[in-house]
Amino acid sequence: MDRAARAELQQLFERLAAGDRSALEPAFGLLRPALRRFARHLTPSDAEAEDAAQNALLKIFARSSELDLERDALTWALGVTAYECKTARKRGQRQRESGETGLAAMEARGASPEQAAIARELEAAASEVLGTLRPIDIETLRALMHDARPDVPAATFRKRLERALHRLQVAWRSRHGHD
Amino acid sequence: MATIDSTDDALLARARGAYERGRLVYGMHALWLAAPMIALSLTMAPERGLSFGAGGLLVALAVGLRYRGGAMGRAVIPALLAGLPPLLMPLLMRAGGHCCIAGACWPVCMIGCIVGGASAGLMIGFSSVLEREGRGSFLIAATTIAGLSGVLGCAIVGAAGMAGMLLAVIAASWPVAMLSRARS
Numbered sequence: 001m002d003r004a005a006r007a008e009l010q011q012l013f014e015r016l017a018a019g020d021r022s023a024l025e026p027a028f029g030l031l032r033p034a035l036r037r038f039a040r041h042l043t044p045s046d047a048e049a050e051d052a053a054q055n056a057l058l059k060i061f062a063r064s065s066e067l068d069l070e071r072d073a074l075t076w077a078l079g080v081t082a083y084e085c086k087t088a089r090k091r092g093q094r095q096r097e098s099g100e101t102g103l104a105a106m107e108a109r110g111a112s113p114e115q116a117a118i119a120r121e122l123e124a125a126a127s128e129v130l131g132t133l134r135p136i137d138i139e140t141l142r143a144l145m146h147d148a149r150p151d152v153p154a155a156t157f158r159k160r161l162e163r164a165l166h167r168l169q170v171a172w173r174s175r176h177g178h179d
Numbered sequence: 180m181a182t183i184d185s186t187d188d189a190l191l192a193r194a195r196g197a198y199e200r201g202r203l204v205y206g207m208h209a210l211w212l213a214a215p216m217i218a219l220s221l222t223m224a225p226e227r228g229l230s231f232g233a234g235g236l237l238v239a240l241a242v243g244l245r246y247r248g249g250a251m252g253r254a255v256i257p258a259l260l261a262g263l264p265p266l267l268m269p270l271l272m273r274a275g276g277h278c279c280i281a282g283a284c285w286p287v288c289m290i291g292c293i294v295g296g297a298s299a300g301l302m303i304g305f306s307s308v309l310e311r312e313g314r315g316s317f318l319i320a321a322t323t324i325a326g327l328s329g330v331l332g333c334a335i336v337g338a339a340g341m342a343g344m345l346l347a348v349i350a351a352s353w354p355v356a357m358l359s360r361a362r363s
Contacts, residue, residue: 019248
């Protein structure tokens with residue numbers, strides 16, 4: 001998402017927070033592809049990414065009236081999506097543990113060998129970008145992924161997570177040219 | 180701007196539903212302030228029917244306007260806070276007997292209604308300064324909600340107390356709002 005679109009999204013969320021219903025459809029149009037792409041980077045399959053992005057979208061619009069206008073709307077939306085991806089991944093992991101394994105499970109999930117290869121490439125790209133972050137950001141993102149929050153107040157962790165996600169986004173954009 | 184294809188229509192409809200539910204929850208946050216005010220009035224005011232009526236109207240307006248949004252929605256919380264002096268002052272001063280000013284004697288709680296109403300009016304007037312658009316809507320909503328909050332307290336004084344409080348709210352809020360508008 002470029003700077004102009006990001007500013008537009010911020011304005012749309014400010015209007016939504018004020019109760020302006022006409023801002024919903026354009027905000028949806030801007031956010032939907034961005035969250036889908038972001039979720040695809042954080043989940044192993046298209047199906048899990050789609051589920052996570054949809055759940056995140058519904059939560060974002062449900063909470064948009066209470067958005068703190070000092071906060072960046074996109075960073076907040078990505079934070080919500082990251083949590084949804086974590087939930088989707090855990091759900092998928094549980095399903096895989098209790099169900100089939102190996103190639104049969106992959107086929108059951110609808111992931112072709114080509115999709116698996118793409119997923120591996122994306123994972124490698126994500127690892128590369130993660131390597132450019134500060135240790136505190138990596139630690140924060142790892143804590144989010146493994147649901148192991150460090151012994152800090154919730155507000156401090158939330159702020160750290162917000163900063164880490166923002167830096168991750170900037171690093172990804174500088175390497176790959178898009179969000 | 181990205182376009183929405185037909186497969187996303189269902190998701191957009193669900194997002195709309197989620198937004199409306201979120202607005203309703205947001206509107207209901209006003210109950211954190213309104214409910215204790217109504218409970219206090221029901222406990223202390225002799226006219227429970229009036230407290231029920233004014234309280235019901237206050238809840239419907241506060242939740243409905245916050246749900247709807249805009250300048251009227253933004254007026255709800257400042258107005259409920261502004262409604263605290265005309266609610267509390269007559270209830271706290273009701274055992275105070277009479278007060279005579281310039282030869283005229285009034286029950287102290289009646290004076291509480293008028294002073295509380297004037298305080299509410301000033302608070303509303305100053306709050307409206309932040310409104311760049313829709314200041315008129317803000318003032319109408321805020322005056323109504325603060326007035327209803329005041330009725331919950333001034334019910335113990337009767338019709339004269341409520342009328343005095345309402346006049347004081349209007350007399351103090353609108354001139355302050357107009358003056359601040361002229362200066363800004």
